[in-house]
Amino acid sequence: MEIRRPRFVAAVTLGFALILLGKAGYGQQPSPFYQGKTLTIIQGREPGGTGDMRVRAVLAFLKKYIPGQPNVVSEFMPGGGGRKATNHIFRGAKPDGLTLGNVGAGLVANAILGQTGVQYDLDKLTYLGSPNSASQYVFLSRREAGLGSLEKLRATPGVRIGAQTVGHDIYINGRLFAYLIGLKDPKFVTGYSGPEVDLALMRGELDARANIADTIVTRTPEWIEKGLIDFHAILEIPRGEKHPRFLQLPELESFAKSDNERKLLAMFRSFRLTGSPYILPPGTPKERVQILQEAIRKTFKDPEFRKEFKKLTGDDPTPLMPEAHEKAVRELPRDPEIVKFFKKIAGGDPLPPR
Amino acid sequence: MEVSLFHAALQGLLNLMQLKVFLAMLVGVSIGTFTAVAPQGMGMPLVYAILLPVVIRWEPVTGIALLIGASSVSAICAAYLPVLFGIPGGAGSQATVLDGYPMGKRGEARRALGASFMAGGMGALIGTLTLAVAIPAAKPLIYLMGSPELFVVMLWGLSMVAVLAGRRPIKGLIAAAFGLLLATVGQQAQSGVMRFVFDQPYLLDGIPISIIALALFGIPSALDLALTKLGVEQQAAPLKGSLLDGIKDTVREWWLVVRCSFVGVWIGIVPGLGSQVVDWLAYGHAAQTCKGARETFGKGDVRGVIAPESANDAKDGGDLITTLLLGFPQGVVTALFIVALLAWGFVPGPEMVKKNADLIYSIIWIQGISGIIGTLVGFVLAKQLAKLAEVRYTFMVPIIFIFVLMGAFSANRDPVDLLVVVCFGILGYFMRRFGYPRPAMILGLVLGDLMEKYLYRSMASYGFSWLTRPAVIVLLILATVSFVLTLRGRLKEAR
Numbered sequence A: 001m002e003i004r005r006p007r008f009v010a011a012v013t014l015g016f017a018l019i020l021l022g023k024a025g026y027g028q029q030p031s032p033f034y035q036g037k038t039l040t041i042i043q044g045r046e047p048g049g050t051g052d053m054r055v056r057a058v059l060a061f062l063k064k065y066i067p068g069q070p071n072v073v074s075e076f077m078p079g080g081g082g083r084k085a086t087n088h089i090f091r092g093a094k095p096d097g098l099t100l101g102n103v104g105a106g107l108v109a110n111a112i113l114g115q116t117g118v119q120y121d122l123d124k125l126t127y128l129g130s131p132n133s134a135s136q137y138v139f140l141s142r143r144e145a146g147l148g149s150l151e152k153l154r155a156t157p158g159v160r161i162g163a164q165t166v167g168h169d170i171y172i173n174g175r176l177f178a179y180l181i182g183l184k185d186p187k188f189v190t191g192y193s194g195p196e197v198d199l200a201l202m203r204g205e206l207d208a209r210a211n212i213a214d215t216i217v218t219r220t221p222e223w224i225e226k227g228l229i230d231f232h233a234i235l236e237i238p239r240g241e242k243h244p245r246f247l248q249l250p251e252l253e254s255f256a257k258s259d260n261e262r263k264l265l266a267m268f269r270s271f272r273l274t275g276s277p278y279i280l281p282p283g284t285p286k287e288r289v290q291i292l293q294e295a296i297r298k299t300f301k302d303p304e305f306r307k308e309f310k311k312l313t314g315d316d317p318t319p320l321m322p323e324a325h326e327k328a329v330r331e332l333p334r335d336p337e338i339v340k341f342f343k344k345i346a347g348g349d350p351l352p353p354r
Numbered sequence B: 001m002e003v004s005l006f007h008a009a010l011q012g013l014l015n016l017m018q019l020k021v022f023l024a025m026l027v028g029v030s031i032g033t034f035t036a037v038a039p040q041g042m043g044m045p046l047v048y049a050i051l052l053p054v055v056i057r058w059e060p061v062t063g064i065a066l067l068i069g070a071s072s073v074s075a076i077c078a079a080y081l082p083v084l085f086g087i088p089g090g091a092g093s094q095a096t097v098l099d100g101y102p103m104g105k106r107g108e109a110r111r112a113l114g115a116s117f118m119a120g121g122m123g124a125l126i127g128t129l130t131l132a133v134a135i136p137a138a139k140p141l142i143y144l145m146g147s148p149e150l151f152v153v154m155l156w157g158l159s160m161v162a163v164l165a166g167r168r169p170i171k172g173l174i175a176a177a178f179g180l181l182l183a184t185v186g187q188q189a190q191s192g193v194m195r196f197v198f199d200q201p202y203l204l205d206g207i208p209i210s211i212i213a214l215a216l217f218g219i220p221s222a223l224d225l226a227l228t229k230l231g232v233e234q235q236a237a238p239l240k241g242s243l244l245d246g247i248k249d250t251v252r253e254w255w256l257v258v259r260c261s262f263v264g265v266w267i268g269i270v271p272g273l274g275s276q277v278v279d280w281l282a283y284g285h286a287a288q289t290c291k292g293a294r295e296t297f298g299k300g301d302v303r304g305v306i307a308p309e310s311a312n313d314a315k316d317g318g319d320l321i322t323t324l325l326l327g328f329p330q331g332v333v334t335a336l337f338i339v340a341l342l343a344w345g346f347v348p349g350p351e352m353v354k355k356n357a358d359l360i361y362s363i364i365w366i367q368g369i370s371g372i373i374g375t376l377v378g379f380v381l382a383k384q385l386a387k388l389a390e391v392r393y394t395f396m397v398p399i400i401f402i403f404v405l406m407g408a409f410s411a412n413r414d415p416v417d418l419l420v421v422v423c424f425g426i427l428g429y430f431m432r433r434f435g436y437p438r439p440a441m442i443l444g445l446v447l448g449d450l451m452e453k454y455l456y457r458s459m460a461s462y463g464f465s466w467l468t469r470p471a472v473i474v475l476l477i478l479a480t481v482s483f484v485l486t487l488r489g490r491l492k493e494a495r
Helices: A005-024 A050-065 A080-092 A106-112 A150-155 A169-181 A194-203 A213-219 A221-225 A259-273 A286-301 A303-313 A322-330 A336-346 B002-014 B019-037 B044-055 B060-074 B080-085 B096-105 B109-134 B139-144 B147-158 B169-183 B209-228 B243-252 B254-269 B275-289 B303-326 B332-343 B350-355 B357-390 B393-412 B415-433 B438-468 B470-494
Strands: A038-043 A071-076 A099-102 A126-129 A135-142 A160-162 A187-189 A208-212 A229-237 A278-280
Touching (some): A038 A050, A050 A071, A050 A099, A080 A106, A080 A278, A106 A259, A135 A169, A150 A169, A150 A229, A160 A194, A169 A229, A187 B438, A194 B139, A213 A221, A229 A259, A278 A286, A286 A303, B002 B357, B019 B060, B019 B357, B044 B060, B080 B096, B080 B109, B096 B209, B096 B303, B109 B357, B139 B303, B147 B275, B147 B438, B147 B470, B169 B438, B209 B393, B209 B415, B243 B254, B243 B303, B254 B275, B303 B332, B303 B350, B393 B415, B438 B470
Parallel strands (some): A038 A071, A038 A099, A160 A187, A160 A208
Antiparallel strands (some): A126 A278, A135 A208, A135 A229
């Protein structure tokens, strides 16, 4: 067989040249920054809680939507209600876009209220959004306590209201309800876990509590079916975000008597609205922030993510997008008078007089 | 009713008759066994958190087989670390170190491991049987124990310092008081007041008990080996005791196993007590009630291994009673199990017991079968792992240090934990050298927080009237009688 040598040599040379050009990346986009890298999410909590499940629902989607499909792993740094992890993200984490944090809503509240152990500046962190922001809290009492109406609730002195710890979200909620509804010398009994509060309520050790509306419907449906509980009022976050099961309940703001009381509620709502925020250390390069923000946006909009989130947490996601998140933090009420008022409500002393 | 329960139990068993379910259970058992011998940070909560997103896509029985298979054996196989290295196992297996390690040092590591697995297996079986029987009737028991009753039980537990202090009651009291003091570090849950925090975020939640226990026992064990220049089994030959001896010991002490298993089931049922107290209360009970315990406990008495291990494994059955019957999680692991059940469309609670009785019984069967498999795996591995006790100190000392430091660091990934381990390790070494009982300090630390919580809740809800509750009066009488009997024994011994 005869081979035409010049053509053959030219073809082979061209082939090699094309391969070399391809290897050198001519005519191609540079490989994405995250390709072959590992993105670490530091969680400010123990593994296994609802917060962890919210993060786990996001992991696979972040990998999918970040160009270069990095490995996404989760690490835990519990302590101080997220303060330890946030301090680490703020001061210790390298701002290279490969480390981000996820903590609870205490991130915002602790900073605004000037709590012990806060070593970060809220305004210098970068916010990427939160998978959960909207929620509703309900104030309830056990039926056997005979507190079936708001009048009876107000007329009964020393109603025992259970919660986890002073400063816990459920504790502050209980205090807000008791204060604004106008309970007479309520007693706040703390030191329970969430389910223990329910048990103590059923045992008669407590009379009332605040809880998340979805949790009641999902975890203790027999309370509603068997009429073991009286529901009194609801706190909607954001205002107007109704819960289909509790449409008949009065919104807590309807009990407010002054501007300061309305501002107090606004402050609490804004704390809660930030949900379980994803944060980046100060100084993270802008283009990497944008990549991560875009990935979060795409994740939260993905119908498959909604299904996964519902499966793992039992709740529907109520995402806060990155720009809305930044805005929510920027616009946080920081009026010193209201901060002082809020601290009194959130603290361990008896409620202030109205 | 009985007929329908029988059918549910039978259907529950039939649900498992699939290869994939059995395989899932085996994988779960393997994961649980690995978790038991891994450093403390690789705990069951992390395993569940990793597995959950995967298993909720499976059909329920297979997923349950994997999850329950893993959690039910992690306690059974938790005795390796205490017996072979003198390092407390995870929560629920810490008290095993008190007699397990001295047995290991005496050349009886195999016997200690045999007793531990047998006691764990029997405890798991008793816990599972109680779960099967109690599901229809446990509700009143759960509601019976309020904060006042739990406070008295904790007070009763604290009286065990008298037992754990051995022949040094004053030093025991000092150690327990120091433990109680350490329990006050952090933000007080009831008032929000910061105690001994010094504006340090690390101290906001107090010093982790697991890290203190790890340091107090683990570091002195390593130092001990380094200083004596021997392996764990200091009497190199002939080796005394075999796995079979441990099994025989446990069978002979069946009544102790039953009693401690019920302690475990009860602690599992009562919300809020948790793994941290189960082994200590069972150990204290054994030390108070076993013949001759005053002379032998703490020095390598096999009953000091049997008691905590049987209670710790029986507790899982108790945990599941409250989880399935009321839908109340007893800790992170059961909370995640509830998440999985919810994802599969089951709402744990009275309705699930009525509507999905067969699934409840599938869970019970899986718990029981996994317990048996876990025990067998334990026996198989024990033979090989027990050889570690013969390894020269030059290898063992670094291994123990690595386990202790990795265990401490992997829990929270906080470098400060390493510093805390070193400090408490040195403290543990000197406590041992000068005869201050470390178990008494751990008991003070474990019970301090719980006692404060229950007393506060009792006073806040009932004022002083909680002292007039019938169950409180009965428990106070029992606690006083038990304390007086222990004290009288001590005095007799002193004379």
